[in-house]
Amino acid sequence: SSVRKQKPKSQEIWPKAKADNRAVTPSPAPCLGRWKADRKQIAGGRNGCQPPRSQQGFALLFLPNLETNSVRSPGTLEVRVRCGGHNGLVAAAYLQRFGVNTAVFERRHVIGGAAVTEEIIPGFKFSRASYLLSLLRPQIYTDLELKKHGLRLHFRNPYSFTPMLEEGTLSKAPRSLLLGTDMAGNQKQISQFSQKDAQAFPRYEEFMKRLVLAIDPLLDAIPVDTAAFQHGSLLQRLRALSTLRPLLKAGRTLGAQLPQYYQVLTAPISKVLDLWFESEPLKATLATDAVIGAMTSPHTPGSGYVLLHHVMGSLEGMQGAWGYVQGGMGALSDAIASSATAHGASIFTEKTVAKVQVNSEGHVQGVVLQDGQEVRSRVVLSCASPQITFLELTPQEWLPKAFVKRISQLDTQSPVTKINVAVDRLPNFRAAPNVPRDQIQPHHQCSIHLNCEDTLLLHQAFEDAKGGLPSQRPMIELCIPSSLDPTLAPPGCHVISLFTQYTPYTLAGGKTWDEQEKNTYADKVFDCIEAYAPGFKSSVLARDILTPPDLERIFGLPGGCPNTLATDALSRACTSVEVGPTLEEASWEQLDGMRPTQSFGISRACDAGPALTLGEKFALHC
Numbered sequence: 001s002s003v004r005k006q007k008p009k010s011q012e013i014w015p016k017a018k019a020d021n022r023a024v025t026p027s028p029a030p031c032l033g034r035w036k037a038d039r040k041q042i043a044g045g046r047n048g049c050q051p052p053r054s055q056q057g058f059a060l061l062f063l064p065n066l067e068t069n070s071v072r073s074p075g076t077l078e079v080r081v082r083c084g085g086h087n088g089l090v091a092a093a094y095l096q097r098f099g100v101n102t103a104v105f106e107r108r109h110v111i112g113g114a115a116v117t118e119e120i121i122p123g124f125k126f127s128r129a130s131y132l133l134s135l136l137r138p139q140i141y142t143d144l145e146l147k148k149h150g151l152r153l154h155f156r157n158p159y160s161f162t163p164m165l166e167e168g169t170l171s172k173a174p175r176s177l178l179l180g181t182d183m184a185g186n187q188k189q190i191s192q193f194s195q196k197d198a199q200a201f202p203r204y205e206e207f208m209k210r211l212v213l214a215i216d217p218l219l220d221a222i223p224v225d226t227a228a229f230q231h232g233s234l235l236q237r238l239r240a241l242s243t244l245r246p247l248l249k250a251g252r253t254l255g256a257q258l259p260q261y262y263q264v265l266t267a268p269i270s271k272v273l274d275l276w277f278e279s280e281p282l283k284a285t286l287a288t289d290a291v292i293g294a295m296t297s298p299h300t301p302g303s304g305y306v307l308l309h310h311v312m313g314s315l316e317g318m319q320g321a322w323g324y325v326q327g328g329m330g331a332l333s334d335a336i337a338s339s340a341t342a343h344g345a346s347i348f349t350e351k352t353v354a355k356v357q358v359n360s361e362g363h364v365q366g367v368v369l370q371d372g373q374e375v376r377s378r379v380v381l382s383c384a385s386p387q388i389t390f391l392e393l394t395p396q397e398w399l400p401k402a403f404v405k406r407i408s409q410l411d412t413q414s415p416v417t418k419i420n421v422a423v424d425r426l427p428n429f430r431a432a433p434n435v436p437r438d439q440i441q442p443h444h445q446c447s448i449h450l451n452c453e454d455t456l457l458l459h460q461a462f463e464d465a466k467g468g469l470p471s472q473r474p475m476i477e478l479c480i481p482s483s484l485d486p487t488l489a490p491p492g493c494h495v496i497s498l499f500t501q502y503t504p505y506t507l508a509g510g511k512t513w514d515e516q517e518k519n520t521y522a523d524k525v526f527d528c529i530e531a532y533a534p535g536f537k538s539s540v541l542a543r544d545i546l547t548p549p550d551l552e553r554i555f556g557l558p559g560g561c562p563n564t565l566a567t568d569a570l571s572r573a574c575t576s577v578e579v580g581p582t583l584e585e586a587s588w589e590q591l592d593g594m595r596p597t598q599s600f601g602i603s604r605a606c607d608a609g610p611a612l613t614l615g616e617k618f619a620l621h622c
Contacts, residue, residue, distance in 0.1 A: 085106070085111060085112040085113020085114065085115055085116070085333060085383065086112055086113060086114075086115040086332060086333050086336060087113075087383060088104065088113070088381075088383030089104065089111065089112070089333060089336040089337050089340060089347075090140055090144070090336055091381060091383070092104050092340045092345045092347075093144050093336055093337075093339045093340035093343070093345065094143070094144075095345075096340055096343040096344050096345040097143075097343050100379075101344065101345075102340070102345045102346070103345070103346045103347075103348065103375075103377075104340075104345065104346065104347040104348065105348050105351045105352075105353055105369075106347070106348065106349045106350070106351065107350065107351070107352045107353075107556075108349065108350070108554075109349050109350055110330065110349065111333055111334075111337055111347060111349060112329070112330050112332070112333030112334075112337075113129075113333075113383070113555060113556070114129035114130045114329075114551075114555045114557065115127075115129070115130045115329040115330065115332055115333045116128055116129065116130075116328075116329060116330040116333065117327060117328030117329060117330030117331060118330070120420065120544050121420075121422045121541070121542045121544070123422075123489065123490045123493075124422040124488065124489050124490075124493070124495050124541075124542075125327070125328050125487070125488045125489070125495065126328065126420040126488075126495055126497070126544065127325070127328040127329035127330070127481065127497065128418075128420060128544070128546070129329075129418060129546070129551065129554075129555055129557075130329045131324075131329060131479055131481065131497040131499070132322045132323065132324065132447075132479065133153065133315065133322065133323055133324070133325050133329065133332060134310075134313025134314065134315060134321060134322040134323070135309075135312065135313045135314075136315070136332075137219065137220065138314070138317070139220070141316070144335075144336060144339040145339060146332075146335045146336065146339065149334075149335040149336075149338040149339050149342070150331065150334065150335050150338065151325070151326075151331065151332060151335040152325070152326035152327070152331070153315055153316065153323045153324070153325060153326065154323050154324040154325075154326060154445075154481075154484040154485055155315065155318065155321060155323045156321075156322065156323055156324070156445045156446060156447075156484070157180045157181050158178050158179055158180030158181075158185075158442055158443065158445075158446055159179065159180055159181075159321075159322065159445075159446055159447060160177075160178070160179040160180075160285060160446050160447055160449065161176060161177070161178050161179075161432070161443040161446035161447070161448045161449070162176060162177040162281055162284070162285045162448075162449040162452055162453065163176040163429050163430070163431035163432065163448070163450070163532050164176060164177075164281065164431055164453055165451075165453060165531055165532060173430060173431050173432065173433060174430055174431040175192055175193075175281075175431065176429075176431035176432055176443070177189055177190070177192070177193070177281050177282065177285055178432075178442070178443055178446070179285070180442075183201075183202055183205070186201060187199070187201060187202070190279070190282055193279035193280075193281050193282060194277070194278050194279035194282070196277075196278060197276075197277045197278060197279045197282050200276055200277060201277075201282075203276075204276045204277075207257075207260075208308075208311055209319065210253070210254065210257075210261075211254070211261050211264060211308060212308070212311060212312050212319065212320075213253055214249075214250040214251075214253035214254050214261075215250060215308065215312065216312055217246055217249070217250070218246050218247070218250060219312075221243075221246035222243050223243065224240070224243045224244060224247065225239075225240035225243050228240035263304075264304040264305075264307075264308065265302070265304055265305050265308065266301060266302055266304070266305075267301060267302075267304055268297075268298060268299045268300055268301050268302075268303055268304070269286075269287050269290035269291075269298050269303040269304045269306075269307055270283070270287065270298040270299050270303075270455050270459075272304050273286055273287060273298075273455075280453060280454040280455060280456075281453050281454075283455055284298075284449075284452045284453055284454050284455045284457065284458060285449055285452060286307070287303075287307075287455050287458060288449055288452055288458070288475065288477065289306070289307045289310040289311065290303040290304060290306045290307035290310075291303060291306065291458060291462070291475070291501075292306070292310070292475075292477060292499065292501070293306075293414075293415075293416055293499075293501075293561075294306050294415070295413050295414065295415045295462075295465070295502065296462070297458065297459045297462035297463070298455045298458050298459055299455075299459055300462075310322075322447070324479075324481040324484055324485055326485055326487070327485070327487060327488075328481070328485075328488060351369055351370075351371075352369060352370035352371075353367050353368070353369060353370070353393070354367075354368050354369060354370045354393075355367065355368050355393050355395075356380055356393050356394055356395070357374065358394075358395050358398055362398055363378075364377075364378070364379070364380050365377070365378070366380065367380060384556060385412070385556065385557070385558040386407050386410060387407060387408070387410060387412075387558050388556070388558075390403070390404065390407045391404065391407060391408060410558070411559075412557075412558040412559040412561040413504070413505050413548075413559045413560075413561070414505060414548040414551065414552075414557070414559045414560035414561045415462075415465055415501040415502035415503060415504070415548075416499065416500070416501050416503065416548065416551070416560060417470075417500050417501070417503040417518075417521060417522075417525075417545065417546060417547045417548070418497070418498070418499055418500070418546040418551065419497075419498040419500060419522055419525060419543055419544065419545050419546070420495065420496070420497060420498075420543065420544040420546075421495070421496040421497075421498060421540055421542075421543045421544075422489070422493065422494075422495060422496075422540070422541040422542045422543070423493065423494050423495075423496055423536075423539040423540055423541060424492065424493050424539050424541055425438055425492065425493075425494070425539045426438050426440065426444060426480070426483075426494060427444075427478070427480070427496075427529070427533040427535075427536050427539070428533055428534065428535055428536075429443070429448075429532055429533045430532060430533065430534065431532070438492075440483045444480050444483040445480070445483045445484050446479075447477050447478075447479055448477070448478040448479070448480075449475075449476070449477060449478075450475075450476040450477075450478060450528060450529060450532055451473045451474060451475055451476055451528055452475060452476075457473060457475075458475055460472075460473070461473055461474055461475050461501070461502050462502050464502065465501070465502030465503065465504045466504075467508060468504050468506065468507055468508025468509070469504070469507070469508055470502070470503045470504070470507075470521045470524070471501070471502045471503070472524075473528060474500045474501060474502065474503075474521075474524070474525055474528065475500065475501050475502070476498060476499070476500050476525060476528060476529065477498070477499040477500075478496060478497070478498055478529065479496070479497040479499070480494055480495070480496050480497075481495060481497065482494040482495045493541070498525060498529075500525050503521060503547060503548060504548075505548040505549065505552075505559050505560055513547040513548075513549050513550070518545045518547055519545070521545075521547075522543060522545050526540070547560065548560025548561075
């Protein structure tokens with residue numbers, strides 16, 4: 001059955017409002033709160049420490065939970081914050097470094113949004129939602145001095161293991177595909193299935209690296225100002241031309257192969273891979289990065305963009321790398337929070353924001369907490385989803401109706417159920433049997449792909465979910481972070497992360513994700529694993545099952561969408577990342593400058609209609 005940790009007692013952040021519920025005005029002194037190592041409370045705000053005074057540039061930052069949401073605007077500062085607890089902490093760290101007194105409010109007892117470590121089973125520390133790190137921008141890593149603040153990474157090489165579900169012989173185990181950074185080793189592995197594919201694989205890798213080289217700089221560039229081109233004055237249009245430069249540079253990098261790269265971003269990934277390879281185990285393994293976390297099939301147009309999103313990652317300069325964080329994903333959030341509080345930021349837990357206050361002139365003047373307290377601030381920044389930020393927290397009369405309609409139409413349905421498992425021994429795969437004394441082998445540190453021998457299996461799993469049914473043979477990504485980080489589990493035991501799909505948010509036939517449905521699905525997943533690794537089920541000590549509604553309820557992910565998590569980076573899990581479209585919404589009309597929240601971005605001023613405006617007046621979504 002699913003396991004849930006008991007919520008600790010509420011944390012007080014500063015003296016309560018008086019009985020007449022007048023607004024609380026923070027004191028002038030900055031609150032130098034420290035995020036304690038046990039991640040259960042903030043020292044700042046206790047023992048008489050008070051939040052900083054509302055003043056020019058002061059920001060109130062709310063991490064993304066279903067109830068802890070709001071909106072933002074750091075005045076004239078050029079700040080961009082993505083949806084996710086870790087992203088909100090990054091914003092707070094930068095703002096505080098720029099001299100902007102910043103307070104962070106979090107609904108849960110632990111910071112980090114989906115990038116958290118929780119001991120939901122005694123003795124076992126889980127990256128409960130997001131479980132892999134990548135796409136953390138190098139500049140953030142350097143600017144915030146995350147290594148100095150305790151961030152330690154474990155690189156995975158090899159990084160991918162796909163065992164076959166086939167009959168072996170007395171002298172030979174079933175085949176498997178093991179991929180890492182050694183190209184010669186990769187080719188040897190691929191040649192088990194196709195000599196032609198073994199020869200083509202280096203060319204494919206170079207092809208994708210060139211695309212990453214072109215697209216990666218765009219992640220740090222200001223999006224194209226489409227609003228200025230469409231409705232701006234001549235001067236605004238001329239200024240907006242500068243935002244085209246990164247795109248033009250990317251086009252020059254791609255050169256004559258631009259049509260082929262365009263196909264990668266717009267065509268079904270199955271079509272793209274068919275042009276390169278013939279063996280299904282290789283194609284299906286690569287295709288998992290095009291559908292993971294997304295309600296898409298390998299045959300869905302645009303699934304190639306999701307693949308690109310996952311191959312663009314890097315860790316400490318290693319392109320395409322995804323790794324484990326020492327101490328779990330919560331250690332990443334701790335490092336960012338430590339960087340923020342070291343410069344004076346204040347972080348408060350168990351404080352839910354109920355609404356954003358806007359005065360009669362359309363100026364944001366603070367927020368109201370769920371307990372009735374009013375917190376005054378001239379700048380409010382939201383790390384909640386667009387839906388909650390604009391549809392629930394922001395007064396609707398200040399938003400254009402067309403904009404509200406577009407936000408309400410965002411599709412963030414999730415196919416993911418995350419299962420965290422405590423086991424008393426390593427899985428023993430038929431395709432790669434364990435050695436004596438249960439020693440950790442290279443494949444144990446990988447992303448282990450199950451039910452991924454054929455793209456047809458992935459497509460059929462998707463088709464099941466389209467009909468409102470959990471997949472009969474779910475796509476499973478199994479990770480064992482304790483294979484590289486023994487601090488996560490007791491000696492001899494391990495924590496296992498199962499990122500599974502496809503499970504629809506809404507079940508057919510009027511069913512709901514009650515405990516019976518959750519356990520029925522989890523049993524099906526465990527049966528699949530047992531076929532690849534006999535004895536797995538008997539090794540299970542406990543499990544924590546998070547369906548799409550659970551991910552939405554606990555972490556504030558709309559529709560349970562894991563790729564709004566993403567550190568993406570973080571996530572893969574929950575690890576991903578763009579506000580505007582999530583990977584599940586990865587269509588061109590919602591990408592980058594064309595996404596519905598673009599006109600409300602920090603680098604843009606909304607100068608038309610009865611809407612809030614940039615700076616003091618406008619409540620921005622990040």
